[in-house]
Structure formats: C-alpha cells, structure tokens
Amino acid sequence: MDQRVILQEQVREAYAQSRVLHIQGSGSKAFYGRRVRHGEPLRMRGHQGVVDYEPSELFITLRAGTTLQNLQAQLAEAGQILPFEPPFFGAEATIGGTLACGFSGPRRPYAGSARDYVLGVQLLNGQGEILRFGGQVMKNVAGYDVSRLLVGSLGTLGVLLEVTLKVLPRPEQELTLVQELPMAAAIIQMNQWAAQPLPVSASAWYDNYLYLRLSGAAKAVEAAGRKIGGEVLSAADAFWTDLREQRHGFFQGDASLWRLALAPASPPLPLPEPTLIEWGGGQRWLRGHQDAAALQGVAAKYGGHATLFRGEDASGEVFHPLSPPLLALQQRLKKAFDPRGILNPGRLYAAL
Amino acid sequence: MAGDGGSGQDAFLDALRAALPDDALLIHEEDLHPYECDGLSVLKALPLAVALPHNREQVQAVLKVCEQFGIGVVPRGAGTGLSGGARPSAGAIVLSLARLKQMLAVDTHNRSARVQPGVRNLAISEAVRPLGLYYAPDPSSQIACTIGGNVAENSGGVHCLKYGLTVHNVLALEVLDASGELLHIGSQAPDSPGYDLLALMMGSEGLLGVVTECTLRLLPVPENTLVILAAFSSVVAAADAVSAIIAAGIIPAGLEMMDQLAITAAEDFVHAGYPRDAAAILLCELDGSEAELQVRLHAVENLLEEHGAGSIRIARDAETRLLLWKGRKAAFPAVGRLAPDYYCMDGTIPRKRLAEVLEQIAAWSAEYGLQVANVFHAGDGNLHPLILYDANIDSQLQAAEAFGQRILELCVAVGGSITGEHGVGVEKLDSMCAQFTPAELAQLHRIKAAFDPEGRLNPGKAVPSLHRCAELGAMHVHHGQLPFPELERF
Numbered sequence: 001m002d003q004r005v006i007l008q009e010q011v012r013e014a015y016a017q018s019r020v021l022h023i024q025g026s027g028s029k030a031f032y033g034r035r036v037r038h039g040e041p042l043r044m045r046g047h048q049g050v051v052d053y054e055p056s057e058l059f060i061t062l063r064a065g066t067t068l069q070n071l072q073a074q075l076a077e078a079g080q081i082l083p084f085e086p087p088f089f090g091a092e093a094t095i096g097g098t099l100a101c102g103f104s105g106p107r108r109p110y111a112g113s114a115r116d117y118v119l120g121v122q123l124l125n126g127q128g129e130i131l132r133f134g135g136q137v138m139k140n141v142a143g144y145d146v147s148r149l150l151v152g153s154l155g156t157l158g159v160l161l162e163v164t165l166k167v168l169p170r171p172e173q174e175l176t177l178v179q180e181l182p183m184a185a186a187i188i189q190m191n192q193w194a195a196q197p198l199p200v201s202a203s204a205w206y207d208n209y210l211y212l213r214l215s216g217a218a219k220a221v222e223a224a225g226r227k228i229g230g231e232v233l234s235a236a237d238a239f240w241t242d243l244r245e246q247r248h249g250f251f252q253g254d255a256s257l258w259r260l261a262l263a264p265a266s267p268p269l270p271l272p273e274p275t276l277i278e279w280g281g282g283q284r285w286l287r288g289h290q291d292a293a294a295l296q297g298v299a300a301k302y303g304g305h306a307t308l309f310r311g312e313d314a315s316g317e318v319f320h321p322l323s324p325p326l327l328a329l330q331q332r333l334k335k336a337f338d339p340r341g342i343l344n345p346g347r348l349y350a351a352l
Numbered sequence: 353m354a355g356d357g358g359s360g361q362d363a364f365l366d367a368l369r370a371a372l373p374d375d376a377l378l379i380h381e382e383d384l385h386p387y388e389c390d391g392l393s394v395l396k397a398l399p400l401a402v403a404l405p406h407n408r409e410q411v412q413a414v415l416k417v418c419e420q421f422g423i424g425v426v427p428r429g430a431g432t433g434l435s436g437g438a439r440p441s442a443g444a445i446v447l448s449l450a451r452l453k454q455m456l457a458v459d460t461h462n463r464s465a466r467v468q469p470g471v472r473n474l475a476i477s478e479a480v481r482p483l484g485l486y487y488a489p490d491p492s493s494q495i496a497c498t499i500g501g502n503v504a505e506n507s508g509g510v511h512c513l514k515y516g517l518t519v520h521n522v523l524a525l526e527v528l529d530a531s532g533e534l535l536h537i538g539s540q541a542p543d544s545p546g547y548d549l550l551a552l553m554m555g556s557e558g559l560l561g562v563v564t565e566c567t568l569r570l571l572p573v574p575e576n577t578l579v580i581l582a583a584f585s586s587v588v589a590a591a592d593a594v595s596a597i598i599a600a601g602i603i604p605a606g607l608e609m610m611d612q613l614a615i616t617a618a619e620d621f622v623h624a625g626y627p628r629d630a631a632a633i634l635l636c637e638l639d640g641s642e643a644e645l646q647v648r649l650h651a652v653e654n655l656l657e658e659h660g661a662g663s664i665r666i667a668r669d670a671e672t673r674l675l676l677w678k679g680r681k682a683a684f685p686a687v688g689r690l691a692p693d694y695y696c697m698d699g700t701i702p703r704k705r706l707a708e709v710l711e712q713i714a715a716w717s718a719e720y721g722l723q724v725a726n727v728f729h730a731g732d733g734n735l736h737p738l739i740l741y742d743a744n745i746d747s748q749l750q751a752a753e754a755f756g757q758r759i760l761e762l763c764v765a766v767g768g769s770i771t772g773e774h775g776v777g778v779e780k781l782d783s784m785c786a787q788f789t790p791a792e793l794a795q796l797h798r799i800k801a802a803f804d805p806e807g808r809l810n811p812g813k814a815v816p817s818l819h820r821c822a823e824l825g826a827m828h829v830h831h832g833q834l835p836f837p838e839l840e841r842f
C-alpha cells in the first residue's frame with residue numbers, strides 16, 4: 001500500500017482527535033531542538049525511494065524517508081552531488097530529517113544552503129491535506145515559496161512527503177591547503193579569499209590552523225592553489241567529512257556544544273572557551289557550559305544568533321529568542337499550517 | 353470605507369495629507385495617470401491616491417492611516433513588472449517606494465550592501481564595482497527596476513543560471529507589515545532562528561509586507577569572462593545544444609536563446625552583430641580563471657558544433673561582450689517596434705522539452721495568425737514568448753491572451769510553471785487555478801492571513817480566490833462544448 005495514504009490517514013486521525021504527532025525519520029537528529037516527550041510517532045522511513053532523477057535536468061525528486069546514503073550513491077553514479085553537503089549524523093539519516101533541520105555542510109557559504117537547493121515539496125499539513133508547492137524547474141514564482149519555508153521548520157509546519165532538489169556536477173578536482181595562523185588573522189584571511197574570484201569550497205580554523213578547500217576544474221584549482229599557498233593536506237576528504245559529521249577531535253566528549261551563526265568577518269569573540277570556526281567565519285562552535293542569554297547577546301552584537309546544538313538541558317529554549325513581533329507572526333504561521341498544533345509542537349520553540 | 357466615496361474618502365485623504373509632506377501625496381486625476389498600470393499596460397485602473405514617501409517613517413505613517421480607514425495598499429517600485437503586480441487595485445492607494453533610493457552602506461568585509469528598496473538594480477553593481485564586487489541577479493530591466501520590486505518578484509536575470517535568483521542573493525530585509533509594524537527578517541549571518549521568513553518574502557508580490565530596506569550579498573567579479581555567439585539553422589538544434597551543454601556538466605554563467613524574429617529586431621535596434629540569417633542564436637557566457645576558461649571554451653565549442661552550430665563567434669573584450677548582451681537585453685523593446693503591441697509570456701519548462709514546446713508555439717502562431725518572437729533564458733528553461741498583436745484590430749488582444757493562456761497550460765502540462773520570474777500579479781490569476789488545487793490555494797490564503805489578516809496589502813493579486821477558480825472550472829467545461837474562437841472569455 002502507498003505509504004503516503006497511511007501517513008495521511010494517521011495525520012487526519014490525529015487532527016480529528018487533536019493528538020500530538022512526533023515525526024520520525026531515523027532518529028539521527030533526535031538530539032537537535034527542544035526536548036519534547038509526549039506524542040505518538042509518525043514514521044517516515046517506510047516512505048522512501050527516488051521518484052524522478054534526470055541528471056541532465058539537474059534535479060532529483062525523492063520521498064522524504066530516503067536515506068542520504070542512498071541519495072548520494074545515486075547521485076555519485078551520475079557524477080553529481082548535493083551542493084550543500086549536508087551532515088548525516090547517522091548512517092540511516094533521511095533527506096526529510098536533514099531538510100527539516102535545515103542542515104548544510106562545509107560547502108554552504110560558497111555554494112548555498114539546503115533551502116537554496118530545494119525546488120519543490122509535497123507535504124502533509126496539520127489537517128492531513130496533501131499539498132504540492134514549487135516543482136522540478138529552477139525558476140518558479142507561482143504562489144508563496146512554501147518549499148523553502150519548510151526547510152529548518154523542524155516538522156512544525158508540515159510533514160515532508162516528497163522533495164525536489166537541485167543537484168550539480170561533482171567538481172573535477174579538490175585540493176585542501178593548510179596554513180598556520182592565529183584566529184583573528186585567519187578570519188580576515190578567509191574573508192579576503194571569499195572576496196576574490198577563487199574556487200573556494202570550504203574553510204575552517206581550529207587550534208591555530210586554517211584549512212581551505214578548493215574545488216573545480218583541475219586547471220582552476222591548481223592555479224588557485226599556487227596563488228594561495230600552504231601545505232597540501234593529504235586525506236583531505238576524511239578531514240572535511242569528520243568535520244561535517246562532528247567526529248573531529250574538537251567535538252569529542254560530553255561538554256555542551258553551542259553553535260553561533262554570525263556575520264562572517266566578525267572578529268574573535270570575547271569568550272575564553274575553545275572555538276572551531278567554519279564557513280569563512282560565519283559558523284562558530286563553542287564547547288562547554290554557557291550562560292545562554294550572555295552568549296546570545298554577543299551573537300546578536302555580531303549580526304547573528306546562538307543555538308544550544310547538543311547537550312545540557314534541552315527542555316528549555318535551545319534556539320535564539322525571537323523578537324515579540326516575529327514570534328507572534330511565526331505563531332500565526334504555525335496556525336496557518338497546523339491549526340491544532342499536532343505536528344512536532346514545541347520542538348522549535350515552546351510557543352510553536 | 354473605499355466604497356462609500358464622499359465623506360469617508362475625504363476624511364481618509366485628509367488623514368493621509370496630515371501624515372505626509374505636501375510633495376508626497378498625489379490625488380488629482382491628471383497626476384494619477386502615470387500610476388494606472390505597470391509594464392503590462394493593457395491592465396489599467398486609477399488609484400485612489402498615490403503616496404510617495406521619502407523615508408521609512410512616512411511609509412509607516414501611510415500604512416497606519418490606511419489601517420485606520422481600512423484602505424488597501426499597492427506597493428510599487430519602478431512599475432516595470434509584467435504581470436500587473438503594481439497595477440492599482442479597486443479602492444486602494446498606490447504606495448511608491450521610488451523615493452527611498454539611498455545606498456545606505458557597503459560592508460566590504462562581509463561583502464554585503466544595505467540599500468533602500470527604491471535603489472535601481474544596476475546602480476548597486478555600478479556602485480560596488482570599484483571594490484571588485486557586484487550584485488549577481490541582473491534582470492534585463494535592470495537599468496530601471498528597483499531592488500524592492502526584485503525582492504517582491506524574486507527576479508532572475510541572464511546570470512541566475514550560475515549565480516541564483518534574488519532569493520539566493522538577499523541576506524536580510526526590513527519589512528513593514530500591513531499595520532506598519534517593523535519586522536527584521538534575516539541577517540548578515542548565514543541563517544536566522546525560527547522559520548525562514550526571508551524565503552517566504554521573496555516573490556511574495558507585495559502581499560505580505562512592504563520592504564523598506566534590503567541587505568544584499570555581493571560576489572567577487574569573475575577574473576575573466578567570455579561570450580560565445582553560436583548561430584543555428586533551426587530552433588530545435590539550438591534547443592538541443594542547450595540541453596547538451598548542461599548535460600555535459602557545464603554550468604555557464606548565462607545561456608540565452610533568441611529566434612529569428614528576435615534576432616532581426618534586436619539587430620535593427622542595436623546593431624549587435626547578430627547573424628540575421630540564423631534561425632536561432634545562443635549566447636553563452638563563461639567565466640573563471642584563464643586556465644579554466646580554455647578548457648570550458650573548448651568543450652562548449654565542440655558541443656555546439658556537434659549540434660550543428662553554423663558559425664561561432666567568441667567575444668573576449670568587454671566592449672564586444674557588452675554589445676552582444678545589449679542586443680539580448682534590448683530585445684523586448686526591439687521586438688516592441690515590430691508591432692503596435694506585444695504580450696510577453698513567462699513560463700518555465702524542463703530544458704529537455706524546449707524543442708517540442710517551441711515547435712508547438714510556432715504551430716499555434718500560425719493557427720492564431722499572430723507572430724511570436726522568442727528570446728529567453730534557455731539554460732533555466734524559462735521561456736518568454738512575445739506575442740505580437742494590434743490592439744486596434746478587433747479581437748487580436750483576445751486572441752493573444754487565449755494563445756498566451758494555452759502556452760502557460762502547456763508549460764504546466766510538461767512539468768513546468770506558469771511563471772518563472774514575472775509573477776502572477778493580476779495577469780495569471782486564472783492560470784494559478786490550473787497549477788494549484790483548491791486546498792493548496794487555501795493554504796496560500798492562510799499564509800497571507802498570518803501576515804495581513806485584513807487582506808489590505810496588494811488586494812486581489814497573486815493568489816486567486818477559490819470562488820474565481822470554481823467559476824473558471826465551469827468555464828473550462830464550456831470550452832469543450834463550444835467552438836473555441838467565437839467564445840467570449842467573460
């Protein structure tokens with residue numbers, strides 16, 4: 001039987017009885033968001049498979065329960081990639097969960113984020129209606145951009161059933177260079193590179209070393225590598241994968257993990273904790289206990305926000321507080337999709 | 353209030369006058385005419401008044417007065433929109449953002465520019481060029497259209513194939529909602545907490561909020577750029593070449609196509625040096641390091657030849673490149689000289705269906721006896737058939753509209769969309785009924801209500817009422833029963 005029908009039936013019933021649903025992929029990202037206990041599981045894993053893939057059209061349409069592993073294997077066969085390089089955080093991670101969390105990896109500042117690559121979705125709203133927005137073409141401005149709105153909404157607006165993503169050819173060559181630099185100088189350097197027409201595809205700084213990945217046509221990568229200089233990192237793929245999957249040494253241990261998203265050129269923050277920087281300075285990780293309000297204040301000062309990514313007590317708020325008018329607006333939006341508040345309520349904010 | 357004319361209306365206009373300086377309000381009929389339509393000039397209506405505020409505080413004041421009197425507000429940039437988005441709605445005022453045209457700040461470290469919504473698209477790239485930066489989305493109307501209008505339409509341009517649409521190049525917005533409340537959406541950081549309202553604002557056609565400030569992402573100007581001009585003896589061969597280039601894993605900076613009628617028109621207009629005898633030309637822009645360009649150029653040339661390109665010209669120097677693009681960017685006005693009127697369509701299709709859709713359009717062109725010029729963003733599968741007609745000849749406008757509607761239905765049928773970049777506005781309300789189900793439209797209306805519960809921002813645009821679609825559905829049935837050309841549409 002079509003899984004879609006089963007899922008729709010379950011949402012309809014939950015709606016009729018105002019019962020809370022807990023949307024589940026493989027559970028690889030259960031750590032993310034607020035801790036919510038109650039709710040009956042809505043299992044997405046059975047709803048999997050590629051629906052339509054046309055490498056020459058640069059898109060793939062797939063069911064939300066398809067694993068990232070499966071997706072990437074299919075793309076690799078045709079020499080293509082998911083440009084936003086999402087982290088898996090688990091072998092069975094699904095594309096639906098990845099998009100619901102809005103996660104992107106090292107390529108993000110240079111190629112775009114998860115939402116940038118979503119072309120269309122099919123979803124179940126909180127009344128159990130199956131709706132389609134967007135499509136399989138690159139340009140489409142018919143109706144509001146619901147597809148992208150759903151990315152990062154943590155399942156609180158709708159259940160992703162099917163998604164269409166834009167894909168791109170795999171770069172011909174990659175090269176990672178390492179330079180020894182203190183944090184402040186590294187941030188300046190990453191931003192200077194980003195302001196030049198160089199084929200940069202990833203950057204990171206940790207413990208006095210700056211890592212830079214170049215991707216593109218072989219000749220372009222070689223020329224840029226000569227211009228930039230530094231030591232060539234061997235086993236570079238493993239380095240970026242470990243970083244993306246948070247298996248890098250920095251992420252080991254139980255101390256809580258905070259994520260700061262900032263204007264990339266922000267200087268080193270006045271915080272004593274160990275820091276790892278990604279995304280040309282735009283994404284910064286901190287370990288250890290933090291005073292949430294103080295950290296959020298610092299992040300806001302640099303045009304950004306702070307998230308308790310892992311650890312500590314996640315039963316309070318874990319995301320940066322919203323201004324009152326934005327929170328009120330988002331509550332109304334939540335209602336517009338899920339009038340009875342049955343889809344992952346409280347996972348994003350207590351009030352959504 | 354709008355309907356009761358007389359004293360209610362006077363009280364409203366008095367309140368507006370009190371809220372604005374003298375030079376910021378137009379109420380006399382002769383002053384209102386320039387605002388009766390946008391680039392889709394067949395749809396005209398006079399606004400109740402036109403407000404031309406100088407700053408955000410005045411925009412806010414206008415919104416508050418309109419809220420108090422329950423009056424609708426139609427935001428307007430430069431009025432170059434092609435779907436009637438800025439056309440006045442019944443009983444509403446036009447709120448022009450054209451005077452908010454300051455470039456507020458350029459942040460070289462973070463590669464961003466903060467501008468007011470009335471700044472012209474091209475002015476941004478011109479201003480930051482000395483820093484080696486530019487703003488990527490470049491609609492053909494870029495000398496005139498405003499960044500606020502670009503946000504509202506999620507505009508593209510010839511370079512969006514590689515560098516994305518407006519949605520991919522805006523970092524933050526300052527927005528006033530229907531009641532004048534200030535919202536800060538997005539930031540200089542890579543993402544923002546909560547729902548992605550920034551994405552939702554893009555292409556929302558002025559229905560969700562009035563944009564009063566934009567922070568844009570700037571990109572480094574590519575090291576080298578070249579433009580390839582390839583001539584083909586058939587439209588189908590050119591379309592196949594487009595698919596072949598993308599299928600080979602090459603993403604050009606731009607990949608545009610023009611057919612014979614468009615070529616001749618552009619050539620007569622700007623003398624770009626296009627081959628007049630070609631059935632179609634492709635303009636393909638490549639950028640990158642010198643080494644990379646060599647490799648790519650070679651690959652593209654081979655593909656073009658394989659697909660039957662008769663002649664291939666390569667422009668490397670800036671002057672020739674700009675001349676080649678000038679012909680393309682001036683194509684709409686150039687085609688406009690061929691007939692008293694033209695109707696510009698905007699649909700997207702999967703690239704691989706290009707050839708067959710173009711052939712079908714040519715067949716319909718013969719059937720309706722109306723010429724069509726094609727000039728479009730081929731790499732994105734974004735068609736712009738320009739249907740030529742003469743409004744003074746009885747029934748030609750109706751024929752052009754019927755023809756256009758058929759093209760859009762074909763776009764949906766082959767898996768595309770009724771609008772790639774020009775928006776729904778008023779023009780495509782009926783086509784929306786073909787693309788969305790009633791449940792989907794109802795969802796879109798609920799989103800609107802979350803922002804603007806009274807429905808006062810750009811009323812009657814972008815999303816058709818369920819009622820309208822239901823009536824249209826009934827009309828479609830009639831289509832099947834009656835001979836088509838004689839049928840009155842309404």
Ligand SMILES: Cc1cc2nc3c(=O)[nH]c(=O)nc-3n(C[C@H](O)[C@H](O)[C@H](O)COP(=O)(O)OP(=O)(O)OC[C@H]3O[C@@H](n4cnc5c(N)ncnc54)[C@H](O)[C@@H]3O)c2cc1C
Nearest residue numbers: 429430431432433437491492498500501504507508558563
């Ligand atoms: C010759 C020609 C070529 C074109 N080429 C292209 C092209 O290549 N690509 C493309 O995408 N488009 C193109 N267009 C269409 C048009 O130029 C774009 O849609 C443009 O973005 C409209 O900008 P504008 O300032 O003229 O907006 P307007 O026409 O004034 O308004 C457009 C819409 O935006 C809303 N709006 C305007 N300002 C604001 C604001 N500050 N806040 C909220 N809502 C607002 C209006 O209500 C309306 O719904 C072309 C048009 C012409 C005439």
